[in-house]
Amino acid sequence: MWPQQQFVAHMGLDWILDNIGNETRKQVNARWLxxxxxxxxxxGKGVKFWWDSWCGEECLANKFPRLYLLSTGKGKECHEMGNAERDTWKWNITxxxxxxxxxxxxxRELKGMIEKVKITPGCPNRWEWRHSKEGQYSTKIAYQRLSMPxxxxxxxxxxxxxWSPIVPSKVAAFNWKTLMDRIPTKLNLIKRGVIKDMAERNCVFCEEETEDADHLFLxxxxxxxxxxxxxxxWGTNFTLHRDCWTTFQQFGTWTSKPHISEGWDCIWNTVLWTIWMARNGKxxxxxxxxxxxxxxLIQLRSFAWVKARKARCYFSLSDWMIDPTSCLLVNCRRK
Incomplete structure (x- = not known):
């Protein structure tokens, strides 16, 4: 069973639909759903004009960043950005x-895009399933698609x-949500309307930049x-890329030894988890x-997680804190 199927089977598709916001759809890593x-x-109620992907696959704030900065209605919903006149809808962006x-x-480009979408007062928004004429979700088709390689x-x-077993399942799930941009960073909470004041958007550590996953962890x-x-x-160098997905994709690829690469995956998870716990504490x-x-804490947690997943551990905490690479090599040779 693919990792995504395991998650769907455990949590249920209804939970996913209820808990993944519209803005998350733009993430390329979430294409499977x-x-x-x-x-x-x-x-248009409950749909952010600038932040939700209601007019194309990309939110308007990303497609027209300059216009977003100049808008007087940055946090408004679609139904608040115009008015109905008889049977037509007139957009009014100030x-x-x-x-x-x-x-x-x-x-003018923005106007041309949004005028293709009709706002209908009293008609609820809805999710449509692309694979049926009626737009209704089909469990059978969904499972078939998730089962495809x-x-x-x-x-x-x-x-x-x-979903490597090297770390606890809750930590692996947190890493998955981070790569999906599903963790409740301040930027995501603003998008969901939980944080109303844009002045509260900055990182809790540096207080200089907007807190999203890429900033917080990289x-x-x-x-x-x-x-x-x-x-x-670890006695090495590596590059932190502009986003978590790309960085994780390249992380640990500088070694051809699977057990060393597995150790680096553990470090990735441990760093993210430790930063998040410290962030929440603050x-x-x-x-x-x-x-x-x-x-x-990163050293202690990673040692505990690696040791818990090894049938036999031939190194101590002090060994791990001095030279983790040698620890993994020794453990591999003595299996």
Whole structure:
């Protein structure tokens, strides 16, 4: 059974549909589910004009970033961005200032796109299943599609790594949700309307940039220092890419030894989990963040998880904290 099938079988498709927001559909890594659904907009309530993908596959804030910055209705829903006149819908987008000529061109393109979508007051929005004429979901067809091998072998390889038994299942699930952009970062909470004040969007650690998964785990100076400490600890160098998916895809590929690569997958999971736990501690309990303590936690957690998954462990915690690569090599040779 493919990893996605295991998740669907355990959680149920209804849970997934209820808990994955519309904005998540744009993530390329979620194609296995969302390629079969499309949002059919009705009255437009509950659908963010700028942030939800209701007009094409990409949200308008990403497609027209300049216009989004100039809009006076950044957080408004579709039904709030116009009004019904008899049997027609008139869009009414207002700007903070008069648009420049090149901005007017983008605004005309935006207008041309949204005018193809009809807002119907009193008609609820709905999800449509692409594989039936009526738009109704079919469990049989869904299972058949989920059972199909992936067209992209590299993508399937990544998913197998995500669900590696080297870490606890809840940590593997967290990594999966991170790659899907499904964790409740501040940016995602803003998109879902949980956080209303845009002033609260910044990272809890650096307080300088918007907190999304890529910033929190890769770009924030706290995260970068932890990754550098891990590189020094393992005696290697690696590149942090612009997003979590690409970084994970390349992570650990610098070694041809499977047991060493497995160790690096453990480190990836441990770093993400440790950062997230520290982040939540600061958000909910105003806990202070000690960077040295975070690195020690990464060492302790990774040792505990590796040891728990090994039938026999021939190295100690002190050995692991000094040279994890040698520990994995020794353990492999003595199996």
């Amino acid at each position: 969302w390629e079969d659904f499309r949002l059919k907009i009705g009255e 700007w903070r200032r008069k648009l420049f000529e090149w901005e007017e061109e983008a605004a 992936r067209k992209n072998p590299e993508e399937e390889k990544i998913f197998k790594r995500v 770009k924030c100076r706290v995260a970068r220092r932890l990754w550098q400490a891990c590189a020094n600890w 958000v909910f309990h105003d806990s202070k963040v000690n960077k040295s303590n975070l690195f020690e």
